[in-house]
Amino acid sequence: DVVMTQSPLSLSVTLGQPASISCRSSQSLLESDGNTYLNWFQQRPGQSPRRLIYMVSNRDPGVPDRFSGSGSGTDFTLKISRVEAEDVGVYYCMQARQWTFGQGTKVEIK
Amino acid sequence: VQLVESGGALVQPGGSLRLSCAASGFSYNDYWMSWVRQAPGKGLEWVARMNQDGTKKYYVDSVKGRFTISRDNGQNSLFLQMNSLRVDDTAVYFCVRDCSTSGCSNWGQGTLVTVSS
Numbered sequence: 001d002v003v004m005t006q007s008p009l010s011l012s013v014t015l016g017q018p019a020s021i022s023c024r025s026s027q028s029l030l031e032s033d034g035n036t037y038l039n040w041f042q043q044r045p046g047q048s049p050r051r052l053i054y055m056v057s058n059r060d061p062g063v064p065d066r067f068s069g070s071g072s073g074t075d076f077t078l079k080i081s082r083v084e085a086e087d088v089g090v091y092y093c094m095q096a097r098q099w100t101f102g103q104g105t106k107v108e109i110k
Numbered sequence: 111v112q113l114v115e116s117g118g119a120l121v122q123p124g125g126s127l128r129l130s131c132a133a134s135g136f137s138y139n140d141y142w143m144s145w146v147r148q149a150p151g152k153g154l155e156w157v158a159r160m161n162q163d164g165t166k167k168y169y170v171d172s173v174k175g176r177f178t179i180s181r182d183n184g185q186n187s188l189f190l191q192m193n194s195l196r197v198d199d200t201a202v203y204f205c206v207r208d209c210s211t212s213g214c215s216n217w218g219q220g221t222l223v224t225v226s227s
Contacts, residue, residue, distance in 0.1 A: 099146075
């Protein structure tokens with residue numbers, strides 16, 4: 001089974017500053033169809049998760065462009081260019097073939 | 111798009127429970143559907159998923175043989191039959207639609223299952 005490992009597990013960021021979350025998989029997520037099925041989710045306190053990014057780097061509708069995803073193979077990154085107060089929450093990566101989630105990264109404001 | 115779960119409750123270890131999810135706002139028949147759970151204060155764990163016509167079903171190892179996912183396409187509903195419940199099944203259970211196209215990801219509000227004596 002694929003294991004997804006996120007780092008850091010906790011992040012304290014000053015408003016307006018960038019943030020970066022790493023997600024590593026135990027094996028390559030590149031599929032035989034040429035696609036890489038790696039998603040990012042945000043879960044704000046008290047809310048259900050919301051997908052931000054699908055297939056590594058594609059933003060879902062309504063997701064601010066300060067969020068971006070990148071990576072390939074086994075290494076992936078979610079970046080927030082300028083953290084805002086509404087970005088507080090837990091972020092999860094997920095490989096969408098076997099539906100395995102990372103442990104989550106808690107983002108808070110410093 | 112709306113996904114509304116129901117059926118969560120307090121149940122004793124060894125007991126059974128059936129969760130339901132009512133889907134609306136999209137062509138339900140066209141999508142895989144899944145259950146994902148979140149234990150109190152913990153991360154997300156995928157539980158089960160099934161394809162459009164119910165011919166393919168997958169489960170996380172920890173629930174195999176105890177949980178059964180099913181759907182009624184005529185009623186736009188998804189179900190999770192949970193038997194032999196254990197304390198570590200305690201979690202909020204989310205009904206999820208997720209596919210690899212833009213905007214194709216929706217989660218319900220979740221329903222709480224508590225397994226305790």
